[in-house]
Amino acid sequence: KFDVNLGMKGDQIGLGEERALLELYRKATPEAAQKVYYCLEAHIEHYVPAYKMTMRYMTERFYQVGRTSTRVKKKNPASGLDRAFKFIPRQLLLAGREIRQKGLFGADYVAVLFNIALEVGRISELFSHGWGAVLSPHLQLRYNQFKRLAKKWKGGYRLMRWIERALGVK
DSSP: OOOTTSSOBTTBOOOOHHHHHHHHHHHHSOGGGOOOOOOTTOOOOOOOOGGGGSHHHHHHHHHHHHHHHHHHTTOOTTHHHHHHHHHHHHHHHHHHHHHHHHOTTTSOHHHHHHHHHHHHHHHHHHHTTOHHHHHHHHHHHHHHHHHHHHHHSTTHHHHHHHHHHHHTOO
């Protein structure tokens, strides 16, 4: 059954309904019993309107691919913070590699742009669950580190108990 939250809706770009269905099939069917067929010789003519060949449309499409793939794969929202911090250095590295390999005038800047749109889509989807889902595991880790430190300090245990009661933390 197709997920109605995925896929195209009027003029709104949507993707991933086939991928989600395939992932569901893979999870529900033992690997030895899985049967997915394709034919490399198959020829399909598919009309693509001119507006879908514009940079704006393609950039939006890559952004949506990033969001949809993250949603379909059910990525942990907490990874959004880590991914966001690595975003700029990673994109600069990829752009630098492209320029080194193909030269300043031969580099495929469109591919770099599409990759940026893809990654921004992934990060956007991870953050769409709210800051709580993103920050909670990081805050829990820091809280546990603080708790261990406070236990070593005289009076730290009482301070931690007070903080836990005040914040409703267990």
